[in-house]
Amino acid sequence: MSTKKVLEVVERLDGGVYTHVKTLINAISPSCSMRADLFVGPLGKLSGIQAHMIQSKYFDRTKGPTLFRTVFELHAQIRLHNYLIVHAHSTFSGLVVRIYQLLFDRTHQRKYVYTPHAFFSEKPMGRVKFRVVQYIERWMLRGFDTVIHVSSEEAEFSENYRLVRQDKIRIVPNGLPDIIPNLSFKDNNLIVMVGRVDKQKNPERFIAIANSVHAIIPSIKFLYIGGGELLPKLQDKCSKLSFVDFVGPQDGVQAFLEKASLFMSTSLYEGLPFAVIEAMRSGLPVALSKVTGHAELVDGNGILFRLxxxxxxxxxxxxxxxxxxxxxxxxxxxxxxxxxxxxTSSIMVGKILDIYRILL
Structure with missing residues (x-):
């Protein structure tokens, strides 16, 4: 039996997208009769992924007008390797694949899958911009055979705003490999958050809530793990606060989770965040903002709060x-x-492989 080739297309490997793609690709073995390759931009983490990797120097929206150069480079690789399924992850990758399709595959010889990992239109924005962005998203999604939503709330969002036909929608929650957490060093006064230090994660609200909790429980400590554009500013802001610490990116996140008593997230929107799933895997209760991508993760294991x-x-x-x-x-x-x-990752990967097999 010949091996079917799938191409995962990702502009930037970081955060939850990195975890999702790494988990998926590393689980696809020759026994699946499939091979997953990776077409990726120059930024983000590339380690730990066991795949043939095609790195594009143009696949980077921060460098200006590189969209069509990326499309032509993608076309060359698809023609060379004869990929049967092209799976785009996140908005810019979806645009690249959609334009490739219009220029080079108008007869739809291949199958196309899209995973938004949260829609761009879920971000806070004005009404006019919201309508323009959703028009672009609808146009983009018309070219895909299947749209994989990582949460039922994300699927509900796309249905409510008619972004994609309902028959194309599949819901596959994010998943992680299981580990047995070590809970012998629990700190009863530690609340932790893991995520990028950027506007989406709402870290300034994290500090404000920490201040109010500390006024009630003076022994409480808050830890924010992750890097991002706002990190230097917020490290400076918290330098005089003994109970809040922004420690930047850390390799051993699991050890921090095992020590904490509660995981908190103040995000403005999410797909289905791996950071929360990691906390749940570690046996942590959660306190999460009530936004898309959070609500379905709370079922007797924590609280939701309105921003x-x-x-x-x-x-x-x-x-x-x-x-x-x-x-x-x-x-x-x-x-x-x-x-x-x-x-778990076995549930996530099994469902995605089933989608690939149906398309093939």
Whole structure:
């Protein structure tokens, strides 16, 4: 039986997209009768991915008008290797693949899959810009045979705004390989957040809530792990706060999660965040902003708070949770159970491979 070739197209490997693509590609073995290659831009993490990697120096939206150069480079690779499925991840990759399709595959000889990892139109923006962005997204999505949503909320968003035909939608939650967490060094006063330090993750709100919780529980500590454009500014802002620390990117994130008592996220929007899934895998209860990509991760294992609520109201709920050690432990156990039931990598990869097989 001949090996079917799939090309994963990613502009930049970082954050959740890196974790998703690495988990998917590394799980596709010759026994699947498939081979997954990677067409990727020059930025982001490239280590740990076991695949034939095609690195494009043009595939970088920050360098100006490189879109069509990327499209022509993609065309050359698809023609050379005869990929049967092209799977684009995130918005810019979707645009590149859609333009390639219009220029070089108008008869649709290949199959096309798109995973948005959160729509661009989910970002806060004005009404006019929102309509323009959604028009572009609808046009782009018309070219794909299947659209994989990483959460049911993301799928609901696309249905509500009619971004894609319902028959094209498949829901495949993000997943991670299981590990057995070491919970012997638990710090009962540590709340942790993991994510990029950028506007989407809303780190300034994280600091504001931390201030209010600290006023209720003076022994509490907050830790924010991750790099990003706002990191230097917020490290300076927190330099005089003994209870909040922005430590930048860390290799051993798992050790921090195992030590913490609660995972918190103040994000403005999400796809289905791997950082929260990592926390659930580690048996951590969660306190998450009630936004797309968060709500379905909370089912007896934590709390959801509205970003429209005051810092004090959110802090009161978090403080009440931190002061109830028995309930906190039960929520942590529920997090672990939910992870094993819904969010392992074997579940995610199995569903995506089924989609590939149906298309082939």
């Amino acid at each position: 429209s609520d005051s810092d004090q109201k959110i802090a009161d709920r978090i403080a009440n949770l931190m002061n109830d050690s028995e309930n906190l432990q039960l929520m942590g156990e529920k997090s672990r159970d939910l992870f094993l039931k819904k969010y």
